[in-house]
Amino acid sequence: MAEEKRLMKGNEAIGEAAVRAGCTAYFGYPITPQNELTAYMARHMIDHKRTFIQAESEVSAINMVFGASAAGARAMTSSSSPGVSLKQEGISYACGADLPCVIVNVARSGPGLGGISPGQGDYFQATRGGGHGDYFHIVLAPKSVQEAADLTYTAFDLADTWRMPVLILADGMIGQMMEGVVLPEPRDPAKLPEKPWAAGGQYKTHRPINHVSSINLVPDELEAKVHERFKRYDQIKRKEVRFEEVNTDKADLILVAYGTSSRVCLGAQQMAKSQGIELGIFRPISLWPFPYDRISELAAKGKRFLVVEMSMGQMIQDVQLAAAGKAPISFYGRCGGNIPTEEAVLAEARRLLGK
Amino acid sequence: MELAYGHPKSLKPIQTKYCPGCGHGVIHRIICEVIDELGLQEKSIITNPVGCSIWADLYFDIDSVQPAHGRTPAAATGVKRVRPDHLVICYQGDGDLAAIGTAEIVHAANRGEKFTTIFVNNAIYGMTGGQMAPTTLVGQKATTAPYGRDPGEAGMGYPIRVLEMLSTLQGTRYLARGAVNNAANIRKTKQYIKKAFEAQMKGIGFTMVEVLSQCPTNWSMDPTESVEWLEKNMIPFYQLGEVKNTLEAPASAEKEGAK
Numbered sequence: 001m002a003e004e005k006r007l008m009k010g011n012e013a014i015g016e017a018a019v020r021a022g023c024t025a026y027f028g029y030p031i032t033p034q035n036e037l038t039a040y041m042a043r044h045m046i047d048h049k050r051t052f053i054q055a056e057s058e059v060s061a062i063n064m065v066f067g068a069s070a071a072g073a074r075a076m077t078s079s080s081s082p083g084v085s086l087k088q089e090g091i092s093y094a095c096g097a098d099l100p101c102v103i104v105n106v107a108r109s110g111p112g113l114g115g116i117s118p119g120q121g122d123y124f125q126a127t128r129g130g131g132h133g134d135y136f137h138i139v140l141a142p143k144s145v146q147e148a149a150d151l152t153y154t155a156f157d158l159a160d161t162w163r164m165p166v167l168i169l170a171d172g173m174i175g176q177m178m179e180g181v182v183l184p185e186p187r188d189p190a191k192l193p194e195k196p197w198a199a200g201g202q203y204k205t206h207r208p209i210n211h212v213s214s215i216n217l218v219p220d221e222l223e224a225k226v227h228e229r230f231k232r233y234d235q236i237k238r239k240e241v242r243f244e245e246v247n248t249d250k251a252d253l254i255l256v257a258y259g260t261s262s263r264v265c266l267g268a269q270q271m272a273k274s275q276g277i278e279l280g281i282f283r284p285i286s287l288w289p290f291p292y293d294r295i296s297e298l299a300a301k302g303k304r305f306l307v308v309e310m311s312m313g314q315m316i317q318d319v320q321l322a323a324a325g326k327a328p329i330s331f332y333g334r335c336g337g338n339i340p341t342e343e344a345v346l347a348e349a350r351r352l353l354g355k
Numbered sequence: 356m357e358l359a360y361g362h363p364k365s366l367k368p369i370q371t372k373y374c375p376g377c378g379h380g381v382i383h384r385i386i387c388e389v390i391d392e393l394g395l396q397e398k399s400i401i402t403n404p405v406g407c408s409i410w411a412d413l414y415f416d417i418d419s420v421q422p423a424h425g426r427t428p429a430a431a432t433g434v435k436r437v438r439p440d441h442l443v444i445c446y447q448g449d450g451d452l453a454a455i456g457t458a459e460i461v462h463a464a465n466r467g468e469k470f471t472t473i474f475v476n477n478a479i480y481g482m483t484g485g486q487m488a489p490t491t492l493v494g495q496k497a498t499t500a501p502y503g504r505d506p507g508e509a510g511m512g513y514p515i516r517v518l519e520m521l522s523t524l525q526g527t528r529y530l531a532r533g534a535v536n537n538a539a540n541i542r543k544t545k546q547y548i549k550k551a552f553e554a555q556m557k558g559i560g561f562t563m564v565e566v567l568s569q570c571p572t573n574w575s576m577d578p579t580e581s582v583e584w585l586e587k588n589m590i591p592f593y594q595l596g597e598v599k600n601t602l603e604a605p606a607s608a609e610k611e612g613a614k
Binding site for chain 1: 402409412417420422426429430431433434437438459466
């Protein structure tokens with residue numbers, strides 16, 4: 001059978017990938033620029049006789065996810081920047097209760113209500129544990145509609161494997177644009193891995209009762225629980241780092257960017273090539289765990305970096321941590337919903353190279 | 356010989372942390388008696404709130420889910436939608452339900468979520484030490500209403516009658532208010548809970564039992580005084596009985612209202 005390729009909006013491709021990954025419960029609240037995703041889930045989850053609720057708020061949506069996940073569902077919510085801020089309480093609780101779920105942020109520009117155009121100003125919130133307490137969770141950043149679908153599909157498995165929320169950090173450009181996409185194989189929700197820790201179904205096995213909770217008032221016990229979680233984080237840092245490199249062996253100057261800004265960098269790199277200038281691209285796909293080791297290796301080889309973001313510079317701090325003073329690091333960014341142009345990135349690169 | 360009276364199987368045989376005279380222990384017990392009578396111990400899930408009754412999961416011998424403060428009905432929505440054949444008990448206090456979680460309870464009720472809320476109203480914040488609750492009576496003292504709740508000059512608002520407020524919503528099918536200040540009221544409250552649980556298992560709609568309960572510690576009374584205070588002050592304002600019962604109404608009658 002020929003491979004099925006569809007022309008889809010990023011928001012819809014994320015929705016279809018979630019349905020195919022066996023998402024059994026979706027909860028969302030309207031916010032631009034991710035509305036097509038909630039609408040897609042409304043139609044397709046109901047068609048599949050799965051749970052869809054348009055919640056009364058972002059806060060309720062993430063807490064419905066909390067309950068559904070606690071009861072064993074593959075649960076998901078999606079939103080955009082201001083709405084994801086509202087979800088941070090619930091994300092902290094989900095991390096504290098070790099609950100798997102998928103959260104999609106089709107990010108816009110901020111702070112505050114900001115604008116509805118694409119932004120990358122949510123990097124710190126996404127990668128530093130945006131709610132209260134000591135925690136991290138996996139963050140994946142797609143650069144295309146295809147990758148948005150693929151990473152969403154993978155996110156459900158990662159969430160179940162590591163028992164934590166997985167955040168897809170897209171932006172308004174990825175969500176709104178249309179591209180061809182080959183969709184992953186649908187999975188039967190009845191054949192997903194068992195969740196013996198979940199609430200419900202005790203009558204089938206007569207197991208001891210299960211509590212899904214983040215509370216522990218005994219400092220030594222809570223500390224032990226946090227230590228156990230951080231041991232898991234160490235394993236994730238070893239196994240789940242994802243990135244892509246272009247021309248980093250030949251080029252002295254490497255553009256570092258994720259998501260939409262990495263596509264701009266690719267355009268700039270190709271323009272440079274046609275002018276006889278070698279540029280490299282390093283694109284983190286997992287923003288947490290961040291590919292510190294590889295950037296550190298490149299820094300040790302004498303490479304220099306130009307970090308390009310749709311913000312005033314957030315990921316640059318991770319690049320600085322990775323390079324640890326061994327390489328010069330520059331920054332070019334636009335914000336307010338503006339997207340850097342290939343010409344501007346190339347001009348900045350040429351200025352740095354003196355060419 | 357048949358056992359006429361004993362400890363409910365669904366309630367662990369341990370002493371609770373609740374203060375002497377607190378109503379939570381009695382409320383836990385009658386809920387567990389009903390779970391046992393319906394034979395649902397291994398098919399029940401409680402969502403326990405933030406507040407004193409966050410400890411409910413220590414005492415109920417059933418699965419539990421502990422959500423954020425006030426978000427209990429949202430989490431219970433998620434649990435019940437995923438496990439529709441289970442008895443889902445959304446246990447909430449007056450701060451959790453009627454202050455920080457107002458949006459969640461209103462919309463869960465309006466959607467007609469098929470879980471049962473047990474709303475424990477003791478007219479005060481317990482866990483945090485006696486602050487004014489949305490259900491604190493006018494004139495009643497609290498650490499944050501040191502001269503008594505004053506809706507006038509101090510702008511502290513009025514006590515909220517939650518059931519009456521929710522009764523206008525079409526998704527609500529059974530709303531009843533009981534109390535645990537004496538044996539007769541405890542028995543009646545248990546009947547309300549049983550009716551609500553049975554309705555839930557039939558998938559009829561949103562059910563909720565409010566239980567007026569005493570908090571001697573934060574009311575600064577001894578337990579005997581507190582049951583008298585409840586009777587003299589709370590019951591006249593929060594009248595006991597079934598506030599709404601449309602369990603027998605056919606689904607078409609509910610649709611009529613939409614015209």
